[in-house]
Amino acid sequence: MAALTEAGVPFRENEPFSKHTSMGVGGPAAVMAFPRSAAELKRTLEVRAETKAPHRVLGGGSNLVVADEGLDELVINTQDLDHxxxxxxxxxxxxxxxxxxxxxxxxxxxxxxxxxxxxxxxxxxxxxxxxxxxxxxxxxxxxxxxxxxxxxxxxxxxxxxxxxxxxxxxxxxxxxxxxxxxxxxxxxxxxxxxxxxxxxxxxxxxxQPPGRNAGCVFKNPPGGHAGRIIDELGLKGTRRGAAVVSEKHANFVVNEGGARASDVIEILDLVRERVAREAGVELELEVKVWRPRA
Ligand SMILES: Cc1cc2nc3c(=O)[nH]c(=O)nc-3n(C[C@H](O)[C@H](O)[C@H](O)COP(=O)(O)OP(=O)(O)OC[C@H]3O[C@@H](n4cnc5c(N)ncnc54)[C@H](O)[C@@H]3O)c2cc1C
Missing domain, CATH: 3.30.465.10 (Uridine Diphospho-n-acetylenolpyruvylglucosamine Reductase; domain 3)
Structure with a gap:
């Protein structure tokens, strides 16, 4: 943080990912930096290298599920690089x-x-x-x-x-x-x-369903449609807490309000496992799941 302050790059401590992801789940980032130019982005990465801080780069957060415990890392939020x-x-x-x-x-x-x-x-x-x-x-x-x-x-x-x-x-x-x-x-x-x-x-x-989601959660397998396969297995409406497989489009998981990342992840695991077992198709995640590094 001292190095970011010295570099003149704005940042916030313990910034919740739930405010920065379309799914609306995820605990805090230890430090979230907000570079405002390519030069500040470069400088932020240099600071990262100097301090050896583990880090991630965040865009609009529309393809992300971040763990409830958050990340003890530097997160570089690109939202102010918008020219x-x-x-x-x-x-x-x-x-x-x-x-x-x-x-x-x-x-x-x-x-x-x-x-x-x-x-x-x-x-x-x-x-x-x-x-x-x-x-x-x-x-x-x-x-x-x-x-x-x-x-x-x-x-x-x-x-x-x-x-x-x-x-x-x-x-x-x-x-x-x-x-x-x-x-x-x-x-x-x-x-x-x-x-x-x-x-x-x-x-x-x-x-597509309204409400908080991260778009299609699985990639389409070669020659197939993930949503159709999930629908055919009767998995629409599968619920964990406030997270649910959409009735409108089976490849969407919707946060109906107050869902936890663990609810969403449980649904992803369950759907993947059922599709593998019952349809013989290995679905690959399209959403990125960010968990603390081991
Ligand atoms: C309602 C809805 C509909 C959607 N429909 C579609 C669709 O039709 N087609 C489709 O392809 N996707 C779709 N998506 C998924 C998502 O919008 C895309 O994947 C989008 O391009 C992700 O951009 P982002 O900035 O939100 O990335 P994030 O979710 O912030 O990050 C995704 C990945 O990109 C990396 N990243 C982000 N910005 C940068 C950067 N500047 N430099 C380096 N790495 C970066 C992150 O590290 C992460 O690995 C949809 C999502 C929603 C919520």
């Missing part, structure tokens, strides 16, 4: 913490096409890059042109062609931090793009 630049040639450069949905809407309003399928994906641009987030056959890596990544010591890492992106993941290692992402978009018709994103939003409202 977005839309250039005249359709190159859009967003800092890692920029909100993805707001970035998509801004691009569409400015008449740039290519990102609209991502309009319903909450969280940050940096989180979307690491997760290679996408929907309707689109993944963010399809339009990515550049990505600036700092390693866990604050050194700038290799150019973008060095990273591999795959279904809901990438080779960007945990502990590295995405400082910014550039995407290349095509000219489009702003009113039509506006209509397209409204329809995509409506489709999500129809197909």
């Amino acid at each position: 977005v630049d839309v250039a005249d040639d359709g190159t859009v450069t967003a800092e890692g913490g920029a909100n993805l949905v707001r970035t998509v809407v801004r691009c569409c309003r400015a008449g740039w096409s290519g990102l609209q399928s991502a309009v319903g994906i909450p969280g940050s641009v940096g989180g979307a890059a690491v997760m290679n987030a996408g929907a309707y056959g689109f993944s963010i890596s399809d339009v990515m042109r550049e990505i600036v990544v700092f390693d866990e010591n604050g050194a700038r890492q290799q150019p973008p062609e060095g990273w591999r992106f795959h279904y809901r993941g990438s080779s960007i290692p945990e502990g590295s931090a995405v400082a910014s992402v550039s995407v290349a978009l095509q000219p489009g018709d702003a009113p039509k793009l506006g209509e397209e994103i409204r329809e995509l939003q409506m489709h999500r409202v129809r197909s």
Whole structure:
């Protein structure tokens, strides 16, 4: 903390993850830093290296379940790294913490096409890059042109062609931090793009549950749909405390209010075990579960 103070990077002690995750569960981070620029992000990672503090990088918290006991670690929250630049040639450069949905809407309003399928994906641009987030056959890596990544010591890492992106993941290692992402978009018709994103939003409202959740909790297995398999096994409505497998979409676990991380994790374990035993399919988690390190 002294080193962060000296570096001029804002931070809070014992900051609850439940305030920073869409699922609304998770105990405190011992120290949560809030760098406001790429330079402060780099400096925070350097401080981390100097102090040898274990750490994690937090985006919008929309793909996370954090343990109830919290983490005795430095958590680098990217929420204040949120500048977005839309250039005249359709190159859009967003800092890692920029909100993805707001970035998509801004691009569409400015008449740039290519990102609209991502309009319903909450969280940050940096989180979307690491997760290679996408929907309707689109993944963010399809339009990515550049990505600036700092390693866990604050050194700038290799150019973008060095990273591999795959279904809901990438080779960007945990502990590295995405400082910014550039995407290349095509000219489009702003009113039509506006209509397209409204329809995509409506489709999500129809197909996904309201309330606190972390999106799809399992990846789709090759050639299959995790939600359909879970539904066919009659697991909708499975409940632990205030956490429940959604009746609307079986691949969503919803916190109905006051759920604990342990409730959510119990459901994830139960569903995975039942699907393996009864459907013979090994489901892989899409959400990240952050537990204290052993
Ligand atoms: C209602 C709802 C709908 C969703 N729909 C979709 C969907 O259609 N498609 C889809 O792909 N996902 C979907 N998701 C999941 C989630 O929104 C995406 O995975 C999102 O891209 C995660 O971004 P985030 O900033 O919230 O990341 P976080 O949840 O904060 O973190 C996820 C991972 O990314 C890492 N990370 C985050 N930011 C950075 C950074 N700047 N640098 C380095 N590492 C970082 C974290 O360390 C962690 O490992 C949905 C979630 C919700 C709640």
